[in-house]
Amino acid sequence: MKSKRPHKSNRGFVIREFRITDYDSLIDLWNSAGLPHKPKGRDTRQDISREIDHPNAVFIVAEKKGCLIGSAFGTHDGRKGWINRVAVLPAERRKGIAAVLVQEVEKRLREKGMRIIACLVEEWNKESLDFFQKIGYVCHRDIFYLTKREGDHI
Template sequence: MNPVEFRYATEDDVDKILFFIKGIAEYEKMSDEVVTTEALLREWVFEKKSAEVIFAMEDGTEVGFALFFHNFSTFVGRAGIYLEDIFVLPEHRKKGYGKALFTQVAKIAAEQGCGRMEWCCLDWNQPSIDFYRSFGAVPMNGWTTYRLAGDTLQAAAAQAQD
C-alpha cells in the first residue's frame, strides 16, 4: 500500500460524512437509528465545531473516515479525544486504511497533548476488539470503552504515517 493521504472534511463534505455514517450504521446493524441529516452535520460539525472528521484517501477518493471530538478528564486534568466512528468502505478493507485512520487520530491526540483517547465498541464486534487490543488498548472495567493513554497512545501515534 502506498502512504495513506488524509484530509480534514470541510463543510462541502457533509454528504460524504453522512454516507460514511450510514455505512457504519449498516455494518453495526443500526441503520434504523440514524436520524442525522446533512443540515445537522453542517450545524454541529462545522458551525458549532463540535466534532472533526478526517478522510483516508486513495487516488483522490475518500475510502474511510474517522469522526472524533474532545472530551475532558477531571482525573487526568486534560482534554482527550473521543473517537466516535471509524469506518472503511468494505471494498477497501484489508489495505491498512483502518490502522492508518486510527493511528492518525492517536497522533492528533498526542500532538495536542491529550491525556487519552477513548471509544466504544460493540461487544459482538470481535475483529474490532482484536484490532484495538493490538495497540495496547484495554476495556474499562464495567464498560465497553477502550482507551489508549501514556505509552500506548504514544506508540499508536508513532505508527502514523507522516
C-alpha cells in the same frame, strides 16, 4: 485554525480533513461499511456541519482517487479524547487504513492535551474490538455504558 493540507501517503490514499461537501459520500461510505450511525439523529448534515467547526473536533477521511474510502472522527471533552465513526470500505480493509486514520486522530488529540484516548464499541462488533485491541487499546469488560437521550434516534 485547522490545517487543511492533505497528508501525503505512499499507500495510494491521502488523509485529509472532512468537509461538509463530503457529507453524502460519507453516508454512502458508512452504509457500505455497515457502520451503525444516526442519519436522523446526531449524524444529520446539520449536526455534523456544526460539530466540525468545534475546536475540539478532529474529523478526517481517507481518500483514494477522489473517493472516500475511510473515516475517523475524534472529539475531546477536556479530560479524554474520544474516537468515533471509524469505518473503511470493505474492499479496502486489512491494508492498515483504519490504523493510519486512528493514529492521526490520536496525534491531533494528544496535541490538544489529551493523555487518554477512548472509544465505545458494541459487544457484537468483534472486528472492531479486535482492531482497536490490535492497535493498543485496552478493553474494559467491567464498564457499562449508560446514557440519557432525547430520543432513540439521537
